[in-house]
Amino acid sequence: MTPPLLEVREVVKAYSMGSVLSRHRIRAVEGVSFTMKAERPEIFTIIGESGSGKTTLARMILNTVSPTAGTIRFRGTDLSKIWRGRDRLAFMRGVQPIFQNPFDAFNPLKQIDRYLFTTARRMAGLRTVKEIEDRADQALKKVGLSLVEIRGRFPHELSGGQLQRIAIARALISTPALIVADEPVSMIDASLRMSIVNLLRNLRDEMGVSIIYITHDLATAYYISDRIIIMRKGRVVEGGDARAVLDNPQHPYSIQLKQAVLSPDAAGSGGALLSAGLVESQAELGELT
Amino acid sequence: MAPATAAPRAPAKENGKAEATIEPVLVVSGLRAYFQTSSFGVEREVRAVDDISFHVGANEIYGLAGESSSGKTTLIKTVAGAIRPPLRVLSGSVVFDFRGRRVSVYDSDPQVMDEIRWKHLSYIMQGSMNVLNPVRRVRHSFVDFAFRHIGRKMPEFMDIVRTHLQRLHLTPAVLDAYPHQLSGGMRQRVTIALATVCRPEFIIADEPTTALDVIVQNGVLAMLRDVQREIRSSIIFVTHDMAVHANLCDRLGIMYAGRLVEEGRTADVFKAPKHPYTAHLIASLPRIGYVAARKGLEGTPPNLADPPSGCRFHPRCPLAADICRRQAPPMTWSSPGHRVACFAAATGSAQ
Amino acid sequence: MSRVLRDLFRYNREFAIGIVLLAFVLLISAASFVSPYPPNDSFVVPPDLPPSWPYILGTTSRGQDVFWLLTFAIRNTLLFGFTVALLSRILSLVIGLVAGYAGGLVDRVLMSINDTFIVIPLFPILVLFYFVMRDRMSWALLALAMSCLGWAYDARLIRSVAMSLRTREFTETSIFSGMSMRQILVEEHLPYVLPIVFSTTMNNINWSIGLEVTLSVLGFTDINTPTIGVLIYWANQHTALVAGVWWWILFPVMLVIITFVGLFLLAVSMNEYIDPRSRLSRVGG
Ligand SMILES: Nc1ncnc2c1ncn2[C@@H]1O[C@H](COP(=O)(O)OP(=O)(O)OP(=O)(O)O)[C@@H](O)[C@H]1O
Ligand SMILES: Nc1ncnc2c1ncn2[C@@H]1O[C@H](COP(=O)(O)OP(=O)(O)OP(=O)(O)O)[C@@H](O)[C@H]1O
Ligand code: SF4
Ligand SMILES: [Mg+2]
Ligand SMILES: [Mg+2]
Numbered sequence: 001m002t003p004p005l006l007e008v009r010e011v012v013k014a015y016s017m018g019s020v021l022s023r024h025r026i027r028a029v030e031g032v033s034f035t036m037k038a039e040r041p042e043i044f045t046i047i048g049e050s051g052s053g054k055t056t057l058a059r060m061i062l063n064t065v066s067p068t069a070g071t072i073r074f075r076g077t078d079l080s081k082i083w084r085g086r087d088r089l090a091f092m093r094g095v096q097p098i099f100q101n102p103f104d105a106f107n108p109l110k111q112i113d114r115y116l117f118t119t120a121r122r123m124a125g126l127r128t129v130k131e132i133e134d135r136a137d138q139a140l141k142k143v144g145l146s147l148v149e150i151r152g153r154f155p156h157e158l159s160g161g162q163l164q165r166i167a168i169a170r171a172l173i174s175t176p177a178l179i180v181a182d183e184p185v186s187m188i189d190a191s192l193r194m195s196i197v198n199l200l201r202n203l204r205d206e207m208g209v210s211i212i213y214i215t216h217d218l219a220t221a222y223y224i225s226d227r228i229i230i231m232r233k234g235r236v237v238e239g240g241d242a243r244a245v246l247d248n249p250q251h252p253y254s255i256q257l258k259q260a261v262l263s264p265d266a267a268g269s270g271g272a273l274l275s276a277g278l279v280e281s282q283a284e285l286g287e288l289t
Numbered sequence: 290m291a292p293a294t295a296a297p298r299a300p301a302k303e304n305g306k307a308e309a310t311i312e313p314v315l316v317v318s319g320l321r322a323y324f325q326t327s328s329f330g331v332e333r334e335v336r337a338v339d340d341i342s343f344h345v346g347a348n349e350i351y352g353l354a355g356e357s358s359s360g361k362t363t364l365i366k367t368v369a370g371a372i373r374p375p376l377r378v379l380s381g382s383v384v385f386d387f388r389g390r391r392v393s394v395y396d397s398d399p400q401v402m403d404e405i406r407w408k409h410l411s412y413i414m415q416g417s418m419n420v421l422n423p424v425r426r427v428r429h430s431f432v433d434f435a436f437r438h439i440g441r442k443m444p445e446f447m448d449i450v451r452t453h454l455q456r457l458h459l460t461p462a463v464l465d466a467y468p469h470q471l472s473g474g475m476r477q478r479v480t481i482a483l484a485t486v487c488r489p490e491f492i493i494a495d496e497p498t499t500a501l502d503v504i505v506q507n508g509v510l511a512m513l514r515d516v517q518r519e520i521r522s523s524i525i526f527v528t529h530d531m532a533v534h535a536n537l538c539d540r541l542g543i544m545y546a547g548r549l550v551e552e553g554r555t556a557d558v559f560k561a562p563k564h565p566y567t568a569h570l571i572a573s574l575p576r577i578g579y580v581a582a583r584k585g586l587e588g589t590p591p592n593l594a595d596p597p598s599g600c601r602f603h604p605r606c607p608l609a610a611d612i613c614r615r616q617a618p619p620m621t622w623s624s625p626g627h628r629v630a631c632f633a634a635a636t637g638s639a640q
Numbered sequence: 641m642s643r644v645l646r647d648l649f650r651y652n653r654e655f656a657i658g659i660v661l662l663a664f665v666l667l668i669s670a671a672s673f674v675s676p677y678p679p680n681d682s683f684v685v686p687p688d689l690p691p692s693w694p695y696i697l698g699t700t701s702r703g704q705d706v707f708w709l710l711t712f713a714i715r716n717t718l719l720f721g722f723t724v725a726l727l728s729r730i731l732s733l734v735i736g737l738v739a740g741y742a743g744g745l746v747d748r749v750l751m752s753i754n755d756t757f758i759v760i761p762l763f764p765i766l767v768l769f770y771f772v773m774r775d776r777m778s779w780a781l782l783a784l785a786m787s788c789l790g791w792a793y794d795a796r797l798i799r800s801v802a803m804s805l806r807t808r809e810f811t812e813t814s815i816f817s818g819m820s821m822r823q824i825l826v827e828e829h830l831p832y833v834l835p836i837v838f839s840t841t842m843n844n845i846n847w848s849i850g851l852e853v854t855l856s857v858l859g860f861t862d863i864n865t866p867t868i869g870v871l872i873y874w875a876n877q878h879t880a881l882v883a884g885v886w887w888w889i890l891f892p893v894m895l896v897i898i899t900f901v902g903l904f905l906l907a908v909s910m911n912e913y914i915d916p917r918s919r920l921s922r923v924g925g
Contacts, residue, residue, distance in 0.1 A: 017462075017470055024462075050458075050474030050505050064812060085820075092816050100473045100500060103416030104809040109831045115817050122818025144589060157324070160415060160496075161357025170817065183473070186499040187416070189357045189529040190574060216502045219575035246577060260503040262532035264559060264574050469807035 003076030005038040005178060005210055006061065011070030013056050029053040029060070030234035031070070036178075038075065041210045043200065045221045045242060047257070048231030054214045055100065057231075058180050061212065062097050063088075074178070093123050096171035098181040102163035106155045112163075113151050115170050116140070123174035139169040143199060144192075160187040168196065172203070179203070180212045185220065193217075197224050218261050222246045230254050313344035313386065314491060314523045315368065320381035322367045325374075335593045337363035339547040340381075342620070348521040350514075352538030352555065354531060354570070356590060360547040361527045362415050365493050368525070369412040370394040370402050385409070387490055407438065411489035413480060413497045415527075420480060421468040427479055428464040431486070438487045453486050454478075456512045458505050473500040481509060490522045498528065510537055531574050535559055540626075543567045546591040546601035549620070553627035563629040565606050600631070608633040655909035661902030665895065669718055672711035677704070679712040679866045691887055698887035701878040706891055709866060714895055716867045717849055720783055724848035725841050727787035732794035733837060737825045739795070740802025751799070757792035762851070765789065770860040779865045782855075786848050794840050798833045805829045842907035846900055853896060868896045 013029040030053070036044055046054050059065040060072060063079045072079045074095060082091055099105045106112050116136035126132045137147040143165035155163060164187060171179055181200070185193040197220045203209040215221055221228060225242035230253065238251040249255045319342055324335040337360040345351045353361050366372055368383050383394040387409045392401060406412075414420065421430055431450050439446055451461040457478045468476055477500045484492065492513070498506045514537065517524055526538060534541055534555060541558045543551040543566065551564040562568040588605040591597055600618050603609040612632055620630045649656050677684045683703030691698045697706040739750040769785050770777055805811060805828070814824045849868075855861050856869025863870050875881075875888040 015470065017466055048502065050478075050500070050502050051472040055472055062812075062816075064815070089818060092818065097812060097816055099809045099812065101416055101809055105813050107810040107814070107828050110828070115813060118814075118819055119817040123816075149592070157326075159358030159362065167813070170813070174818075183500060187496060187529075189355070190531060190570060192357050193529070194573060194575060216500070216506075217575070218503070219577050219579065222577045223575060223579055257502065257504060258577070260507055261577060262503070262507070262530075262536045263576075264532045264535040264571070266532075266536050469804065 002038050003073070004035045005075060006036040007071075007073040008035070008057075008061065009033050009071050009073075011057070011060055011067040011072060013053070013060060013065065014068045027234050028056040029067075032057060032229075032231075032234075032236055033070075034229065034236075034239070036210055036212075041204045041208045042226040043204055043211045043213055043224050045213045045215065045225035045228040046231060047215060047218065047221055047228065048237075049233070049253075050216075052231040053234040054231055055182055058097070058182050058212065058214060062095060062180055063091065089123070093174045094176055095178045095180065096174060096176040098164075098167050098171050098179060098184045100183040100186065102160050102167055102187055103155065105163060105167045108155050110154070111152055112155055112158070112166060113147070113153075116147075116166070116173065119170050119173045135173055136169075139172045140166070142172060143169045144195065145169065161189065161192055164188055165192075165196065168199070175207070176209060178210045178212065180214075182214045183216065184213070186216065193220065200224060218246060218258065230257065312347050314347045314349075315345040315386075315525075316382075316384045317344065317368060318342045318382055320364070320367060320383065321379040322363060322372065322376055323379055324363075324376050333594050336547050336596060337376075337593055338367055339596075341544075341549045342381075343542055343549060343552060345523050345525060347523055348517070349540065350517060350524045350526055350538045352534040352541040353525060353527045353544065354529065354534055354541065355544030356546075356566075357529075358590065358593070359544040360593070361544055362495055364544070365412075365495055365525055365527060368394070369410060369493050370406070371412060371414075385491070409490045411484040411487070411492050413484045413492070413494040415495035421476060425467070426464070427466055427468065427471075430479075430483060431464070434483050435486050450482070450486060453482055456508070457482055458508050474502070474505065477501060478505070478509060481513075485513065485516055488516055488520055488522075490520065492517070492522065492524045494524065495527045496529070497526075498530075498533065506533075513537075531559075531571065543570070546596055547593055548601060548630065550602070550631065551627075551629045553624075553629075557624075557627050563623050563627070563634040564602075564631045565608050565633065566602050602631075652909045654905040658902045658905030658909060661898050662906065665714060665718070665899050665902060668711055668895070669715035670711075672708070672715045675708040675711055677708055679709060680864065688883075688885055697891050698885070700875070700888050701880065701883065701885055702874065706887055709871060710868075710891060710895060713866045713868045713871045713892065714899070716779065716865055717852065717869070717896070718899070720779065720852055720867065721845035721849040723780075723783045724786045724790060725844040727783065728790035728844060729794070729837055729841060731787060732791035732798055733830070733833065735791065736795040736798025737802045737829055737833065740799040741806050741821065741825060741829065743803070743806065747799070751796070754792050754795055757789065758796070760789075762789050763854075766851070766855060767860050770855070777862050779862055779867075782852070782861055783848075786851065790844055790848060794837070794844075797836055797840075801833050801836065802829055805832055839907060839910055842903045842910070846903045846907075849896070849899065868892045 010031050010033050011029055012027065012031055015026045015028055016023055017026055034044070036042060046057065048054055056065065060067050063082065066080060074091060077091070079091070082088055106115060113136065116139065117132050120126045120132040120135045124135060126135055133147060140146050140150065145162065145165055150158065150162075150166060158166070164184060168184065185196050188196060200211055200213065201224050204211060213221070213225060222243060227240065228242040228245050229236045229239035230245070230251070231237065232253050238245060238249060238254045245254065246258065249258055319340055320338055321340055322338040324333075324337060326333045341364060343351075353365070355361050363376065366376070367378060370383070372378065378395055382396070385392045385394065385405065387405070392405055394402065421427070435450070436443075436446055439449060441449065450464070454461055454463065459475060459478050459482070463471060463475060463479060471479065477497065481497050484494075494513070498509055501509060510533065513524065516522070526534075528534065538555050541553065541555045542549050543558070543564065545566045551558065551562070551567045558567060559571060562571050591601055591604070597604050599615050600606070600609070600613040603613040606613065610632065618630045618632045620628050623629050623634060649659060681704075685695060685699045685703055685705050687699055687701050687703040689695050689699040695705050695707070697710065699705055700709070735750055735754065739747045766785065766789075773781060811824065811828060814828050819827070852861070852867060853869035853872070856863070856867055857872050857876065859873055861869065863873060871892045872889060875885070878885070880886070880888040
């Protein structure tokens, strides 16, 4: 039997924060478990409160932060046992990230094509300049850009949407099995958002890439995910089949989250919904904590 | 004028808004701002803002939407006077009127502009979670930015800051954190708090809530709205989230490829979009429950260094006619308070 | 870069004066290459002559021409300062960047070494060093010793910047692009800390020259290599001031002061110019 693609078991991450005098510990992630099967690629969505530990969980899966407790296995290998440089490269070939803030995803002092070329050389093992540039161009075409457009340009010369698409293109270059996407569409317009979400879906359906999709956008979560977990204060409050959970949320927080989604139909309401939503949410929050 | 400003008015709800357009606080006319770069002898000109005119009234929230890289950020940067090479203003003017004090952004001394920026104007930049100084605690950022302007004693100042943070669903504990110890959404809220704690008269916000969950986002928007109502200030709010526009903004401008293509009261734009791009934008809004494959806009986004002739939307427009390829459509009034730049809309066939 | 320098020269008085002073000092040290006398030969000219043609700065009691001797001395002194600055900069860069990037245990070990170097008293250590080495003491050895003592403060500064760079997303992008640690440090992080390094270099040169002069005047260095300090040392040995040979002391002291002031002005003007934050805002980062 093949081991699962990803197995997250009871992971905990605690940080200490504050000054020397008033040090306190924050438990950013508190006992989260889930498994992603190798046989069937899927889009696994994590939604939840701001500051609930989604990014921290993603970083632990990417092996850039190590858990305080619990284990994470990728294709059967315990991430905490990856020591040698060669193993690390192999791991990174299999798991690639897309980050939250496209403005910070590339060094502002450096030209952006450099990251694509380095990835093609190091991660995909290409040698000649032509191969490398072709691969970069291919990846860019998949996200609606081309090498000609971005060659030699610096991050500040590109818009947020363009930057995010380049970040996705870069992640695709090493043909990974798992992409961890931390709010990949939060800075892109609705139309492009759909095209990128569709792109993620194609990656799953056609290239067999599994995706961990972290988002605040319930609509796209509903649209592309197979499974979903909802996090609050480091814990999973609800999880399961994405459509079932979102159609009929059970936990008070999930219910509230769904109700808080703004509707475009309210155009011209003068923000009546906003304040109402807030009052309600505060009452509810008080009750939950 | 002054008496009109002082006159008491019903709390701004639907009807209070229409007259807001009578006393513009900001008038932008014929603004053109290009990125002019030359590398290795090759000149490039990115026409990110091309002949844009609009105004923002007192006590009004003006929304700005549009495709990625259509020049929204560039436009409001230019409005805020925060430009630096290679971005250059070629023509047009940006004039603020702060309670009788008129300031033309591109005809004033740098000193006057600096003063304006501190006193009246607050600009939340896109991706601004990075502006926090990484080696200083959040507390120090507040002291650096806002202490002088609030003019209270330190303990009192910190109390104001704490209360303000709480309105944004942040615990005062974030004051003792370094920026990297906060989540993306927390950092974003800290920058919003920094920009609003002094209660500026004009807030320019570029995608300030992208990293927030919907509950917190609603709280933040409500706070912005409250601050705006309290002192009857104006806001330009840029976001891709049309639902936010629908709920927050009084008027809405839609940009495409460096141009303003449609503008009107939010409800009008949503209910009866006139420009084919707007129509597409609104029709393609994602909603919970949609599962069928939905398409993005056909075709590639225009290259602003070499934009399409005539109407810049014509290569992707289902209604494109011959004239669209040859001539740029002028902005025309289609109904009171509703403008659109499209030949088809003018003849009434866009719907 | 050249445009930046031109603008600085035109609009920044401190920079312009600093550059002129340093150019003057460099010119004098360059003159050593055309000196008619080797530096260590004595009694090549009549001793104890006051400034007069052709001995414009006079001659010493050991029969050396003060002007030509000075050209060698300032050359060695400058070279010494540059060497110390260069070596200690390399040390602080490597240690600061690595500590900030690696974090954890590596960081703790490196920083405790760092703290030790920050608190140990420099002067006694250097004097002790002299008494241990005695005859084997040479110019290069002293430079090495001082480099080892001069990196600590900067390394701490660099580490704090590197630490915040480590948490930026682009560092992560670099890692997942398969860049090695060396590549990330050199190509991604170094550009951010270079401005800091530039601005501290001038101060470091000043510091090392000052220390070297002090040590030499007291005779705790290799007194056979002529430096400004060694020059003054020999003058003292011959009780030059008492004997009325004031030019033997005055001109070296003046030259070293000019050097100090020039470097100081440069440090000040460059500091405000290459403040990493203002530089970053210029490129839109
Ligand atoms: N390096 C760190 N040191 C201390 N605390 C940290 C650190 N990184 C994260 N935290 C804390 O951990 C908690 C979870 O943060 P995380 O970034 O995982 O949230 P998130 O769910 O991604 O939020 P968002 O939706 O706003 O991005 C927060 O309270 C944050 O302050
Ligand atoms: N410094 C620069 N030099 C050259 N071109 C630039 C520069 N900054 C932005 N551009 C270009 O100007 C155009 C408009 O960019 P802008 O950031 O204003 O778009 P936007 O509408 O804010 O997009 P988004 O919604 O993705 O943030 C883009 O084509 C971009 O590539
Ligand atoms: S002017 Fe023509 S091409 Fe442009 S949007 Fe209208 S119909 Fe389409
Ligand atoms: Mg996050
Ligand atoms: Mg923008």
